[in-house]
Amino acid sequence: MVAHHTHVYRKVVREIAKAAVKPRLARNKDIASNLRALFVQSERSEDARHFQHDMQNALTFLRSQREYKALLERYNPLIDLTAEERIEATARRVGLNMPKLPCA
Numbered sequence: 229m230v231a232h233h234t235h236v237y238r239k240v241v242r243e244i245a246k247a248a249v250k251p252r253l254a255r256n257k258d259i260a261s262n263l264r265a266l267f268v269q270s271e272r273s274e275d276a277r278h279f280q281h282d283m284q285n286a287l288t289f290l291r292s293q294r295e296y297k298a299l300l301e302r303y304n305p306l307i308d309l310t311a312e313e314r315i316e317a318t319a320r321r322v323g324l325n326m327p328k329l330p331c332a
Contacts, residue, residue, distance in 0.1 A: 233276070236283050237267045243290040 240263065248255055270279040300307060306314045316326050 232280070233267065233271055236280060236287065237264075240283060240287055240290070243287055243294070247290055247294050 241260070244259075244263075245252075267283075270276055273279070306317055309317060319326050
């Protein structure tokens with residue numbers, strides 16, 4: 229049971245690392261320490277099976293969110309543009325150029 233517990237812990241940590249936006253040194257250390265404490269505490273509890281199920285669900289959620297983000301960036305490249313940039317990109321896509329607006 230402990231080996232499976234460690235296996236799930238490592239999977240969750242890897243998935244969090246893949247989803248991280250900041251570099252490793254800039255990440256919040258409290259998150260990692262609280263996650264470890266949560267796993268250590270659950271090893272001693274009688275409800276370890278329920279905890280394992282919850283952690284598998286969390287792992288699935290983290291993996292799905294990462295895949296969703298990658299698909300969104302791949303198939304909707306205009307998602308992170310401003311409104312004006314999005315309009316210009318859409319116009320270019322259909323072969324039009326936006327008129328230059330005079331500076332006020």
